[in-house]
Amino acid sequence: MADLLIPDDSVMQKLGEVFNRDMVEFALQKTYSFAKLMSYYRCAMMEIETKFNVLNEEFSLMFDRQPINSIKTRLKNPISIREKLIRRGYEMSVESIEEHINDVAGIRVICSFLDDVYMLAEALKKQDDIEVITEKDYIKKPKANGYRSLHLIVSVPIFLQQEKRVMKAEIQLRTIAMDSWASLEHQLHYKKDNDFDTLMEAELKYCADLSAELDARMDLLRTEVYQGRQGEETTGIDILQAVAGKFTDSDID
Numbered sequence: 001m002a003d004l005l006i007p008d009d010s011v012m013q014k015l016g017e018v019f020n021r022d023m024v025e026f027a028l029q030k031t032y033s034f035a036k037l038m039s040y041y042r043c044a045m046m047e048i049e050t051k052f053n054v055l056n057e058e059f060s061l062m063f064d065r066q067p068i069n070s071i072k073t074r075l076k077n078p079i080s081i082r083e084k085l086i087r088r089g090y091e092m093s094v095e096s097i098e099e100h101i102n103d104v105a106g107i108r109v110i111c112s113f114l115d116d117v118y119m120l121a122e123a124l125k126k127q128d129d130i131e132v133i134t135e136k137d138y139i140k141k142p143k144a145n146g147y148r149s150l151h152l153i154v155s156v157p158i159f160l161q162q163e164k165r166v167m168k169a170e171i172q173l174r175t176i177a178m179d180s181w182a183s184l185e186h187q188l189h190y191k192k193d194n195d196f197d198t199l200m201e202a203e204l205k206y207c208a209d210l211s212a213e214l215d216a217r218m219d220l221l222r223t224e225v226y227q228g229r230q231g232e233e234t235t236g237i238d239i240l241q242a243v244a245g246k247f248t249d250s251d252i253d
Contacts, residue, residue: 033094038075041105043158044167045073048107051130055123063226067116069176072108076101102133102153103170110179113222114139114215117150117173124152124171131155133168139178145201146208147182149174177211177218 049071056068081101082092090096097104111117117139125132133153142148152171157164174182185204 030094034078034097037094037098038104040158040165040167041075041169043160044156044169045075045105045107047156047158048154048169048171049073051124051127052107052109052120055120059119065112065226067111067113067120069110069112071110074106074108076104076106098168102168105167105169106172107169108172108174108179111173111175114175114219115222117175121150121152121173124154129157139174142208142212144205145185146205146212147185148178148208148212149182175215177214181208181211 052068052071056066060066081097081104084101085092085096088100090100109120111120124130131154133155134151135153136151139148139150150173152173153168154171155166155168157166185208188204
């Protein structure tokens with residue numbers, strides 16, 4: 001909040017020469033309220049990121065490996081917030097943002113392996129100050145274009161100087177392969193002046209299926225490396241059969 005300065009009387013006087021003083025004060029108050037709300041969302045992101053860092057540290061001590069490759073956070077920009085409110089038929093206000101927009105605060109957790117996605121999600125959901133509002137599993141049921149990720153909308157308390165506030169945030173958990181595909185798909189699909197035809201869409205879907213196969217194979221190899229088969233020798237056929245079983249369980253085309 002330190003970068004939000006209320007203009008002094010001289011600035012207010014100059015603004016008053018162009019705008020009505022009441023209009024200026026109203027606009028400044030709205031700006032301050034919006035900035036304060038965004039600071040609350042940033043606090044929510046920090047709370048959730050800390051929770052995942054703690055889980056990552058605990059897992060590292062227990063199993064000598066870290067399930068989290070990286071964590072990314074983002075705050076939805078005002079233009080995107082406004083467009084989403086208009087699209088859904090809501091007014092543009094601080095109260096409307098907090099009530100109707102669930103993904104102002106976004107946390108993306110990039111996991112090393114597929115099993116880590118569900119392990120971390122379950123560990124987070126067990127924490128007594130986290131409430132899961134909605135959950136969408138695009139890994140077991142990918143989107144039509146092949147997109148895969150586990151989405152959680154949660155509420156988390158933040159503790160301020162004189163109050164406790166409960167804020168909402170969207171969490172996306174995905175593997176390195178899922179994140180690589182999603183990042184490249186975003187660059188390709190949303191490039192200006194470029195229309196995707198059905199063949200291009202099919203190729204993207206095929207690449208998504210390849211990344212799903214990569215995840216399944218890497219998960220199996222992880223199991224072999226960390227657990228072993230106690231004297232049994234692993235063959236290529238064993239791996240192929242196990243991978244096929246993972247695809248069946250995940251409903252991947």
